[in-house]
Amino acid sequence: MPHINLPSEFPGIRSLFMYRPETAAPLNHLVQTLLHDPHPTLSAGERELIATYVSRLNTCKYCSNIHGAIAKHQLGGDGELVELVLADPDTAPISTQLKALLKIAAKVQAGGKQVNADDIAAAREAGATDVELHDTVLIAAAFCMYNRYVDGLATWQPDDAELYDKMGKQRASEGYMTAPFKVNRTEQQLQNS
Amino acid sequence: MAHIELNNDLPGIRGLMAYRPETEQPLNALAEVLLRGDNTLSRGERELIATYVSYLNDCFFCQNVHGALAGHYLDCNIDQIDAIKADMQQADLSPKMKALLTIAASVQKSGKHVTPEQIELARAEGATDAELHDTVLIAASFCMFNRYVDGLGTWAPQNRQFYVDRAPQRAIDGYQSSLFK
Numbered sequence: 001m002p003h004i005n006l007p008s009e010f011p012g013i014r015s016l017f018m019y020r021p022e023t024a025a026p027l028n029h030l031v032q033t034l035l036h037d038p039h040p041t042l043s044a045g046e047r048e049l050i051a052t053y054v055s056r057l058n059t060c061k062y063c064s065n066i067h068g069a070i071a072k073h074q075l076g077g078d079g080e081l082v083e084l085v086l087a088d089p090d091t092a093p094i095s096t097q098l099k100a101l102l103k104i105a106a107k108v109q110a111g112g113k114q115v116n117a118d119d120i121a122a123a124r125e126a127g128a129t130d131v132e133l134h135d136t137v138l139i140a141a142a143f144c145m146y147n148r149y150v151d152g153l154a155t156w157q158p159d160d161a162e163l164y165d166k167m168g169k170q171r172a173s174e175g176y177m178t179a180p181f182k183v184n185r186t187e188q189q190l191q192n193s
Numbered sequence: 194m195a196h197i198e199l200n201n202d203l204p205g206i207r208g209l210m211a212y213r214p215e216t217e218q219p220l221n222a223l224a225e226v227l228l229r230g231d232n233t234l235s236r237g238e239r240e241l242i243a244t245y246v247s248y249l250n251d252c253f254f255c256q257n258v259h260g261a262l263a264g265h266y267l268d269c270n271i272d273q274i275d276a277i278k279a280d281m282q283q284a285d286l287s288p289k290m291k292a293l294l295t296i297a298a299s300v301q302k303s304g305k306h307v308t309p310e311q312i313e314l315a316r317a318e319g320a321t322d323a324e325l326h327d328t329v330l331i332a333a334s335f336c337m338f339n340r341y342v343d344g345l346g347t348w349a350p351q352n353r354q355f356y357v358d359r360a361p362q363r364a365i366d367g368y369q370s371s372l373f374k
Contacts (some may be wrong), residue, residue, distance in 0.1 A: 003312045003329075004322040021327055022230060033215050053357055058303060063256045078212035104344075106342035112252065112343025130197040136343040150298075151304025152329040 003154045008190055009182040011163075012062030012155050018179075030178050034139050035070075036175040042132055044172075045074035045138060046098055047083050050105050054140045056086050057109045060147035062073060062157040069168020097126040097160070101136045108140035158183070196346040205254035205349050206342050220338075227331050234324055236364075237266030238290060241277065241329045242297050248278040249301045252339035254349035261353075269303040271353055273314035289318035293328045300332035 006015040017024035035047045048071035055063035068086070072079040086094040091100040100123035109112040114135065123133060150157070159165070167181060199212045210217035211347050227342075228239045240263035247255035260274045269277075277284040292315035299306035307329065315325060352357070 003307065003309070016326070016330075020330075022226050022324075023223065023327075023330060026219040028224065030219035031214065037215070060304065062235065069231045076206060108340050110338040110346045112248070112345075115196065115344045115346070117196070131213075133197050134209070134345065136217075138209075138213075138216060138341055141337040141340035141344060144340055146261050148300050148304040148336055149330055151303075152300045152307045152333060153326065154307070166346035 001154065002156065003152075005155055006153070006155065007031055008156070008185060010181060011158050012066065012150050014026075014180040015155050016058070016123070016149060017043040027146075030142060032176040034135065034142060034175065036171075039135070040131055041129060042135065043074070045071055047135070048074050049094075049098070050136060050139045051080065051143050052087065052100060053085060053102055054105050054109050054143040055147050057106060058144065058147035058151075060151055061141075062150050062155065063143065063147050065157075065161075068121070069164040070075055070171045071168075072165075073169050073172035081156060097123065097132075099130055100126045101128060101132065104133070104136050105140035109144060194346065195275075195348065199347075205258065205347050206338060209341060209345060213345060221368045222332060224338075225328055227327065227334060229367050232327065233321065234293075234327060236267065237263055238293075239265060239327070239331060241290070241296065242328060243335050244274065245281065245294055245295050246301050246332045246335040247339050248270075249298060250339035250343075252335075252343055253345065254342050255256075255335065255339050257349070257353055257356040260364060261356035264357065265360040265364050269355060287318070289315065289320055292318045293324065294318060295324070296328050298334035300329055301336060304329075304333070339368065 002015070007018045008015075010018050013027075017028065029124070035051060039047065048067050052064055052067040052071050055067055064086075068082050071082050075081055081093065084189070085094060085102070089099050092099075100119075103114055104119050104123060107119060121131060149157060163183065170181070194206065197212075199208045201208055201211045203211050204236070210220065228243060229236060229372075232239065241257050242260040244256055244263050247259055256278070260278070264270060264274045277286065282291060286294075296307055296311050296315060298310060299308070314327060324374070
């Protein structure tokens with residue numbers, strides 16, 4: 001049960017967005033800018049991987065599943081790559097640059113002060129630009145917010161992999177600003193949640 | 194010195210915002226609605242939640258900016274704000290505010306640390322759903338702002354009076370504009 005009275009037809013952060021449109025607007029605008037809008041160098045798939053990885057480190061079921069699904073659809077349907085990155089970025093088949101950025105993201109998840117000059121130097125060595133470093137830190141920081149928001153109010157977080165895949169496909173193609181799917185639940189399902 | 198070349202001399206989050214206007218806009222809009230928008234929690238109470246979380250995250254810039262604003266609204270000096278941060282249970286705050294700060298401290302650790310008992314206690318002291326929502330989101334958002342400011346190694350003025358002196362103007366201008374532009 002969520003800690004406050006939220007609309008039951010929407011999972012995770014979407015129930016919070018429906019509950020409080022005044023804060024939904026800047027929160028949605030931020031994620032759209034960070035993850036979906038055109039970026040000078042990082043692909044949407046790479047940015048979604050950073051968001052997914054941080055959400056997994058924060059053990060946020062809703063965010064890691066939905067962004068994992070969006071990442072998959074942004075990466076041409078390669079769900080296996082998403083799983084390999086989540087399991088261990090260092091052994092995943094991704095660029096050394098993205099590995100260095102994911103390492104910085106993990107540091108941000110642990111605390112801003114954890115990021116040190118060596119982490120930054122290693123990422124630069126692997127080709128990371130200032131904008132990429134900036135956006136990596138802000139994406140990781142933003143998901144330390146979104147994850148806490150979603151878990152801190154105990155929102156409904158489905159276990160249905162197909163539902164996440166459907167929602168992920170929608171977000172990958174439409175971005176974050178369009179209306180969410182409604183998920184109608186029975187009285188029984190609501191009582192069990 | 195910041196980890197990246199910001200091409201400006203602005204302190205803390207202001208330097209980052211000037212560097213990347215695309216993300217500045219939603220970040221400022223979020224701070225504006227959370228800390229200054231219409232609310233049954235006063236601006237001082239909301240700034241105090243932001244200050245407390247920034248203190249727990251050990252973010253010098255944010256806890257001083259928002260501590261000075263909290264002091265401005267609540268008519269407290271730096272020492273009084275410091276005393277609240279150090280031991281809010283013993284501070285001269287309402288039981289509701291203490292319950293909300295307890296929830297904010299849980300959010301600072303992680304969302305899953307918020308317990309039904311903490312929520313019930315806050316409700317028993319008069320907190321509404323909207324206040325519970327905003328407390329969690331203010332706390333969560335400062336877990337972002339603090340990491341953003343420290344994760345990129347921004348500089349912060351060390352003289353704490355700097356923040357106190359600027360708080361009255363920030364209270365008038367809100368978060369949508371920089372005092373330094």
